[in-house]
Amino acid sequence: MSETSSNAIPAYLPLRNDLIGEEPYGAPQLDVPVCLNVNENPYAPEPAVVETIAQRVKEIAPSLNRYPDREHIALRQAFCDYLERESGVKMEVDQLWGANGSNEIMLQLFQAFGGPGRIALGCDPTYSMYPEYARDTFTTWKLAHRNEDFSLNVDATIKAIEDVKPAMIVLTSPNNPTGTPLKMDDLKRVLDAAKTAEVEGAAEGVHPVVVVDEAYIEFRDPGTPTALELIDEYENLAVSRTMSKAFAFAGARVGYLAANKGIIDCVRIVRMPYHLSAVTQAAALAAFEHTDEQLSRVAHLRDIRNQTAAWLKEQTYKGQPLEVAETQSNFILFGGHFDDRSRIFDELLKRGVLIRTVGPDGWMRVCMGTDEEMARFREALVEVLRIVEQD
Numbered sequence: 382m383s384e385t386s387s388n389a390i391p392a393y394l395p396l397r398n399d400l401i402g403e404e405p406y407g408a409p410q411l412d413v414p415v416c417l418n419v420n421e422n423p424y425a426p427e428p429a430v431v432e433t434i435a436q437r438v439k440e441i442a443p444s445l446n447r448y449p450d451r452e453h454i455a456l457r458q459a460f461c462d463y464l465e466r467e468s469g470v471k472m473e474v475d476q477l478w479g480a481n482g483s484n485e486i487m488l489q490l491f492q493a494f495g496g497p498g499r500i501a502l503g504c505d506p507t508y509s510m511y512p513e514y515a516r517d518t519f520t521t522w523k524l525a526h527r528n529e530d531f532s533l534n535v536d537a538t539i540k541a542i543e544d545v546k547p548a549m550i551v552l553t554s555p556n557n558p559t560g561t562p563l564k565m566d567d568l569k570r571v572l573d574a575a576k577t578a579e580v581e582g583a584a585e586g587v588h589p590v591v592v593v594d595e596a597y598i599e600f601r602d603p604g605t606p607t608a609l610e611l612i613d614e615y616e617n618l619a620v621s622r623t624m625s626k627a628f629a630f631a632g633a634r635v636g637y638l639a640a641n642k643g644i645i646d647c648v649r650i651v652r653m654p655y656h657l658s659a660v661t662q663a664a665a666l667a668a669f670e671h672t673d674e675q676l677s678r679v680a681h682l683r684d685i686r687n688q689t690a691a692w693l694k695e696q697t698y699k700g701q702p703l704e705v706a707e708t709q710s711n712f713i714l715f716g717g718h719f720d721d722r723s724r725i726f727d728e729l730l731k732r733g734v735l736i737r738t739v740g741p742d743g744w745m746r747v748c749m750g751t752d753e754e755m756a757r758f759r760e761a762l763v764e765v766l767r768i769v770e771q772d
Contacts, residue, residue, distance in 0.1 A: 399516065406513055414733040415757050420557075420597070420712050420748040422629035422682070427674040430667070437663040449659035453479050456662050459669040460637050464622075466672070467599065470609040475642045478649070479657055479665070483596050483623040483636030487551075488514050490619065490638075492651040494548045494590055495520030498582035502547035504538055506531065506740050508557045508594065523547065531559040531706055531714075535567045539574045542589065546581035553594040554608065555601065558740040560708025563593065565606050572615045590644060592619045596636075597710040599627030599679055600686070605709060609639055616641045626711060628668060628675045635665045682711050682749045689713060689747075689755060696763065699770045704744075712748040719743045721769060728765040734758050 390396055408419050426434075460477040464470050480486045491514040495501055500521045503511050515522035525541035528534045533552070542550060550571060554563030568591075575589045593608040601607075608620045619640035624630040638648065668675055686708060693705045693715045704717025719725055722745050726738045734757060737746040747758060 403516075406510060408737060409735065411730070411735055413730065413735045415750060415754045415761075416735050417747050417750050417754065417758060418735045418737040420626060420710070421631050422626060422678065422711070423750045423754060424629055424678045426629055426668070427671065427677075430671045430674055433670055434664050434667040437667040438660055441659050441663045445659060448655045449657065449662060451655045451657075453657050453662050456657070456665055457637075459666055460639075463669060463672060464609060464639065468607045468609050470607070470612070470639075472609075472612070472639060473642075475645060476612070476639060478638040478640075478645045479662075480636050480638070480652070481656065481661065482625060482634040483594065483621045484510065485634075485656070486621045486636045486638045486648075487511070487592075487594065488517070489648045489651050490549065490590070490592055490621075491515060491518040491520055493647040499549075500545050500547040500581050501549040501551060502538075502541055502545060502589075503551045504533055506556075506559060507551075507553055509739070511551055520548075527556075527559075527561075531556065531561040533561075533563060533567050533571075535570050538571055542571070542574050542578050546579045547589050548580045548583065550575055550589055550591045551594065552591065553596075555597045555708060555710040557594075557596070557710070558712070558737070558744075558746050559706045559714045560597075560710040560712055561706060562601060562605060562709040563608070565608075565611070568593065568608060568611065572611065572618060575617050576615070588617060590617050590619055591615070592621060594621045596621070596623045597626055597712075598622065599676065600683055600711045601709040602683070612639060612641065616643065619644050624665065624668065627679050629678070630665075630668055630675070633661065633664050633668070635661060635668075685749045685752070685755055686711060686713060689749065689759075690715075692759060696766065698766050706744075712746055714740050714744050714746050716744045719745065721772070724769050724772070725765055728768060729761050732761040732765070734761045 456479050457474045457477040461472050495518045497519045500523055501515050502523050504527050505524045512522045523545045525538045552563055572591050575591050578589055580587045580589055598607055612618050622637050624635040690705050690713050693703050696703045701718055703715050706714040722738050739746050
């Protein structure tokens with residue numbers, strides 16, 4: 382299937398000036414035997430899950446002539462129940478909010494707290510969609526740089542908060558594309574700094590919101606804390622989550638936000654009417670009925686990640702061991718000194734293996750697949766590295 386780009390847009394159309402020449406976001410969607418480029422869960426929902434989804438949708442189908450519950454109360458309660466079970470954090474319905482994937486959650490946050498004259502601060506390298514949310518909401522996007530090991534440079538971040546006066550501080554744990562976890566002590570320092578920081582373009586007494594994107598948090602090692610544990614302590618904290626990754630639900634498009642009621646109410650102002658369809662709500666509720674089945678492969682994918690990271694560290698490119706970033710996610714950033722990563726990408730693709738050229742120069746990212754897919758990745762990578770290093 383072909384993908385259109387802004388280059389094909391006729392010149393007579395009044396596209397916004399700042400969007401001229403821009404390309405639609407998205408990793409390649411190619412029909413290849415081993416697809417390891419978009420951080421999906423490689424395991425399909427169990428048959429029992431599929432059956433419950435079908436039954437739930439069938440039950441609501443006769444009422445599709447009516448609008449759905451625009452406040453999706455039942456689903457928000459399901460989020461509460463799940464988070465108490467998964468993270469041990471008890472929350473109320475008015476502290477949760479759902480949307481069409483965590484992408485829409487993040488866009489709603491930018492709509493609520495960004496805008497003309499407002500600034501959002503991120504810490505690079507980080508998720509490449511953040512600046513696009515900023516662009517689409519006319520928010521200025523600023524960056525503080527991470528440490529060389531991709532951990533958060535807290536001092537640099539706090540200084541940037543003081544200098545640029547952002548309305549939003551966007552952190553990611555585990556970070557995408559590096560997989561780096563966010564230490565709770567580091568997060569607390571940022572939250573404390575934000576509690577008294579000024580916001581450019583806002584009234585006196587207004588302070589920034591700290592957003593922690595936890596799209597991949599279920600893949601963390603057991604015992605690793607989550608930012609959810611700090612919500613009661615910090616009213617300026619918002620935590621974004623998704624069912625796409627660990628829950629094997631990427632095609633359903635269900636994300637959610639946990640925060641204090643004030644932040645949730647701000648997001649409710651900018652949401653589209655009835656933004657979550659009845660079908661989406663029914664499918665999500667069905668999935669939560671089978672939480673164990675949906676998360677059954679997480680521990681295995683975590684083991685595969687650790688095994689793959691150890692294996693990658695044993696590989697070499699032009700006589701040097703590959704660097705492997707610390708990761709608590711279902712993907713690994715590796716390489717560090719690839720001088721022609723595009724060639725490596727192309728050679729892997731010729732062998733039916735699709736990974737991602739993303740992050741700082743010299744690095745590539747692979748997400749965890751099935752055992753068979755990972756075996757093919759290892760075989761292909763060894764072959765490709767030997768070919769490319771001879772050029």
